[in-house]
Amino acid sequence: MKTVLITGATSGIGRATACRLAKESGFQLILCGRRKNRLEVLETELSEQCPVVTLAFDIRDRSAMEVALDSLEAPFSQVDILINNAGNAHGLDPIHQGSLEDWDQMLDINVKGLLSITRKLSQGMVERKQGQIINIGSIAGKETYPNGNVYCASKAAVDVLTEGMRMDLHMHNIRVSAIHPGLVETEFSSVRFKGDNAKANKVYEGMRPLTGEDIAETIAFVMLQPEHVVIADMVVFPTAQASATRVNRNS
Ligand code: NDP
Ligand code: 8X3
Numbered sequence: 001m002k003t004v005l006i007t008g009a010t011s012g013i014g015r016a017t018a019c020r021l022a023k024e025s026g027f028q029l030i031l032c033g034r035r036k037n038r039l040e041v042l043e044t045e046l047s048e049q050c051p052v053v054t055l056a057f058d059i060r061d062r063s064a065m066e067v068a069l070d071s072l073e074a075p076f077s078q079v080d081i082l083i084n085n086a087g088n089a090h091g092l093d094p095i096h097q098g099s100l101e102d103w104d105q106m107l108d109i110n111v112k113g114l115l116s117i118t119r120k121l122s123q124g125m126v127e128r129k130q131g132q133i134i135n136i137g138s139i140a141g142k143e144t145y146p147n148g149n150v151y152c153a154s155k156a157a158v159d160v161l162t163e164g165m166r167m168d169l170h171m172h173n174i175r176v177s178a179i180h181p182g183l184v185e186t187e188f189s190s191v192r193f194k195g196d197n198a199k200a201n202k203v204y205e206g207m208r209p210l211t212g213e214d215i216a217e218t219i220a221f222v223m224l225q226p227e228h229v230v231i232a233d234m235v236v237f238p239t240a241q242a243s244a245t246r247v248n249r250n251s
Pocket of ligand 2: 137138148181182
């Protein structure tokens, strides 16, 4: 049985991925996020389908992350597949008005959090000469858009780090992939606009966005390829989107 760890499993893409992978046989899940109550509900829901454990920690807090991962007992102590999904945008402001607190959050979660957990879990993968890492980037990392500045930079870092990880780890038989979604309707925009749901809903106005389930399906596709195949990089848009800024809102 292979062990899959998903960060950011309490909502959106991560939650949908947990539900999608629970349907596959041969996998057990470690689900992570800060909201413990949501993790508990999900564990109860999915443990009828496959073995599940949950770990509640803030990915910015390196020692909390280490303590949580070190607490894993067999058969969950060896992580075979890491899905680096936790992340968010915080704010959408021009560079001279951006909030330093928002910038810290995006860099600490989307970049440094992803790096810390990857460093920790890739060590065991290297020792065992087997593993897979799937990073959730964004179209924002491929194309910068107005006021996206630091979020775009954080996702460009995920793009570059995916390449770096693959270069360092392929000789240890570890597969590294990135999936870069366009607009996906999750809690993402509500977090970006700090709970202002009127602003959040406008992001998807007049068009049909992707769902967390759509991206979960692409994650499963990448993950379930034969061992000699790595999907290195994938951009996934809704049909109504052609680039970071070109969206057909009459669809
Ligand atoms: P959601 O806001 O629905 O989910 C974000 C997840 O990240 C939550 O489970 C949240 O859990 C977790 N998370 C956030 N901050 C932390 C933290 N400090 N420590 C631990 N976990 C954290 O958004 P999405 O599902 O849309 O986002 C998932 C990923 O997809 C992100 O990396 C995002 O950048 C990326 N993405 C999203 C797109 C979109 O349009 N929605 C498009 C392209 C990429 P909790 O709050 O419980 O800690
Ligand atoms: C999320 C997609 O375009 O809102 O990464 O940045 S976008």
